[in-house]
Amino acid sequence: xxxxxxxxxxxVALVLTLxxxxxxxxxxxxxxRTTRRRTAVxxxxxxxxxxxxAAAKEQAETQKQTPPPPAAPPPPPAVGxxxxxxxxxxxxxxxxxxxxxxxxxxxxxxxxEGNQLVYVTTAPPG
Amino acid sequence: xxxxxxxxxxxRRALYALALCAVATTALRAQGTAQAPTVDPVxxxxxxxxxxxxxxxxxxxxxxxxxxxxxxxxxxxVDYYKGGQFSVRRPNKYFGQRLGSGVDQxxxxxxxxxxxxxxxxxxxxxxxxxxxxxxxFTFAFDSLGLYVPMTxxxxxxxxxxxxxxxxxxxVIDREVISGVRCTHLLFSRPDVDFQIWxxxxxxxxxxxxxxxxxxxxERLSIVTxxxxxxxxxxxxxxxxxxxxxxxxxxxTFLTPLGD
Numbered sequence: 001x002x003x004x005x006x007x008x009x010x011x012v013a014l015v016l017t018l019x020x021x022x023x024x025x026x027x028x029x030x031x032x033r034t035t036r037r038r039t040a041v042x043x044x045x046x047x048x049x050x051x052x053x054a055a056a057k058e059q060a061e062t063q064k065q066t067p068p069p070p071a072a073p074p075p076p077p078a079v080g081x082x083x084x085x086x087x088x089x090x091x092x093x094x095x096x097x098x099x100x101x102x103x104x105x106x107x108x109x110x111x112x113e114g115n116q117l118v119y120v121t122t123a124p125p126g
Numbered sequence: 127x128x129x130x131x132x133x134x135x136x137x138r139r140a141l142y143a144l145a146l147c148a149v150a151t152t153a154l155r156a157q158g159t160a161q162a163p164t165v166d167p168v169x170x171x172x173x174x175x176x177x178x179x180x181x182x183x184x185x186x187x188x189x190x191x192x193x194x195x196x197x198x199x200x201x202x203x204v205d206y207y208k209g210g211q212f213s214v215r216r217p218n219k220y221f222g223q224r225l226g227s228g229v230d231q232x233x234x235x236x237x238x239x240x241x242x243x244x245x246x247x248x249x250x251x252x253x254x255x256x257x258x259x260x261x262x263f264t265f266a267f268d269s270l271g272l273y274v275p276m277t278x279x280x281x282x283x284x285x286x287x288x289x290x291x292x293x294x295x296x297v298i299d300r301e302v303i304s305g306v307r308c309t310h311l312l313f314s315r316p317d318v319d320f321q322i323w324x325x326x327x328x329x330x331x332x333x334x335x336x337x338x339x340x341x342x343x344e345r346l347s348i349v350t351x352x353x354x355x356x357x358x359x360x361x362x363x364x365x366x367x368x369x370x371x372x373x374x375x376x377x378t379f380l381t382p383l384g385d
Contacts, residue, residue, distance in 0.1 A: 082380070099375045112251045113380045114271035115231065117244050120380070 076106050081121045082113060095125035169295040169311045176324040176332050177284040185358035187213040188331075190275060192224070193349040212276055213358070217258040219366040222275050233274060234368040235262050241368040242272065248374045258282075270379045276350070279332060291315045300326065303333040304353045317341040331355045 077083070090103040101108040101119065108119040180186075192208040208226030218237040224230075230246040235255070240262060243250040255265045259280060266272040281287055294314035301310050301323065308323035318341075323334040331352070338347040370376070 099377075110247070110249050110375070110377045111380045112242055112244075112270075112272075112377065115229065115242070115273055117247060117249065118380070 077121045079121050079123055082118045083108070083121075084116065084118055086119055093125075098125070100125055165292065165295040166297055169297045169313070170289065170292075172297070172309055172311055172324050172330075173288065173295075173313070173322060174285050176322065176330045177279065177288065179330045180279055180332070181282060181284060183214075183216070183357055185213075185215045185361045187211065187354075187356050187358055187361070188352050189354040191351045191353070192226070192275070193351075194227075195346040195348070197344060197346070210275065211354075213361055213365055214280065215358075215361045215366065217282075218262065219361070219363075220259070220262070220274070220280075221366050224275060232368075233272075234366055236363070236367045239368070240266060242379075243368060243374070245371075248371065249377045250368065250370060250374055251377050251379045252368070253379060269381060271381075272379075276352075278337075279335065288313070288320070304351060306333050308333050314340065329355070329357070 086101055086108060087103045090101045090108070093100050093102055098109060100122065101110075107122050107124050109122050111118055111120050189209070189211045192210070194206045194208075196204050196206060198204055206227035208224050208229055210222060210224040210226075212220070212222040214220055218235070220233070220235040222233045224233075230244055232243045232245065234241040234243070237258075238254060238256065239252050240255050241250055241252040253265070253270065255262050260282065263274055263277050263281070266274050267277075278284065278288065292313050292315050294312070296312045298310040298312050298321070301308055303323045307326045309326055311322050311324065313320050313322075317339065319338040321334075321336040321338075322332050325331050325333060333352055335350045335352070336347050338345050
């Protein structure tokens with residue numbers, strides 16, 4: 001029991017250990033390097049965008065001859081998967097005292113995961 | 127002096143200089159090492175006074191402001207803030223409210239039932255817990271993954287828990303937190319540093335508490351500033367008892383074993 005008290009007593013520390021860890025200590029150097037990197041990215045993106053535009057034009061010419069097949073719809077999320085927010089266009093329905101959110105063909109119900117309000121994919125109620 | 131003696135003498139002087147330099151460096155290193163692992167009994171005593179005082183209060187309330195440092199995946203630093211209040215009636219009644227970054231929550235514990243309520247979405251989840259704060263805090267954290275604000279300072283035996291594995295303790299300075307003159311204390315444990323500011327005069331309330339992850343180069347912290355401490359005498363049961371508002375929906379807690 002004592003170890004559990006200790007473990008929970010440093011709850012803040014445990015929360016901290018879950019935080020992402022990816023920063024450099026030398027802030028001045030980071031700012032300079034970030035500026036240069038962003039410039040490089042913007043320039044690189046412009047060049048890349050020009051290439052993409054040419055490629056798209058070429059692809060459009062090809063598509064005139066052979067239209068591509070329609071893209072398959074994305075598969076529905078697996079039952080039991082957790083999302084932090086609902087997609088748009090959902091409707092709320094109460095079934096046997098439980099509130100469900102129907103978003104297209106996918107059903108969700110709200111739950112707390114720790115301190116966070118989340119939505120869990122469920123099978124259609126019934 | 128012949129050239130051979132000259133060369134020998136120069137080499138000897140160089141060796142002496144090198145040896146002196148090595149001794150001085152070793153002495154400085156030894157001095158630094160000797161100073162590092164110290165535990166100032168004054169800092170320890172002030173922490174004991176503050177935690178014993180809060181632990182002795184039967185009923186109290188306060189306001190808390192929480193500031194969490196974080197990093198985006200891009201490496202940019204961001205800071206999140208929450209504000210709230212809490213009320214405590216020992217041995218087993220707690221109410222806490224937090225509002226801010228991504229959170230709108232009220233946490234109730236009436237001695238038997240633990241309830242987390244989200245007023246903005248009007249949803250709540252409850253679980254039965256028997257016992258006092260130790261059982262409630264342990265169940266909330268271990269079984270539900272729920273962080274109850276201010277628990278570090280609310281444990282009945284907060285002092286030994288905080289001092290466990292402390293390798294360094296120091297009085298840093300005297301500073302003013304939220305208009306109150308406080309003594310600033312620093313403690314180090316493996317992977318965690320914590321700082322606490324204890325009021326210099328009047329009741330020895332802690333006015334600020336910072337926990338820093340010292341296990342990574344980023345040294346991110348969570349800062350909690352506690353103000354408006356109030357020793358209460360008659361906190362009513364209804365403060366700690368959750369009554370679902372009209373239209374509120376019961377939901378569940380997700381747990382590792384399923385809900």
